[in-house]
Amino acid sequence: MLGYYTHLVADELWLQDIFSHHIPAGPVGVRQQLLTLYYQDFQQLNRFLINQYALVSYERDIAPVVPTTVNLDALRQLMAEYNHDFDLIDERPLQLLQQSEVDNHIAKVVKMMTNMINSGQLVEQLIMPQDKGDL
Secondary structure (H helix, E strand, C coil): CHHHHHHHHHHHHHHHHHHHHHCCCCCHHHHHHHHHHHHHHHHHHHHHHHHHCCCCCCCCCCHHHCCCCCCHHHHHHHHHHHHHCCCCCCCCCCCCCCHHHHHHHHHHHHHHHHHHHHHCCCCHHHHCCCCCCCC
């Protein structure tokens, strides 16, 4: 559960600190060009994370350990997509994102979650936008 919570916190911070900075509201054509670069960079970041954290693909049969309530075919498809990241060998430079901001993002999330675990207090109030009144 803590891993999923960390993922949600990391996503919210990514949207606030990185995505909104690089993909601001604006004309659809400009935004689409930026999104293309953004998603290309995202593939490159997968390669970086694989190398940085010595990740390995998961090749074992998952059927024996998957609960019957989980769609095994959907999970196998998800695992195939995950493992596909390990097949990408193109190591082009980032086009839009900066490696330092990604490193800082990871460090920020790790620090925030470590502090949360040590304090026993949730972090939503620190990262979620304040109430903006009636929408």
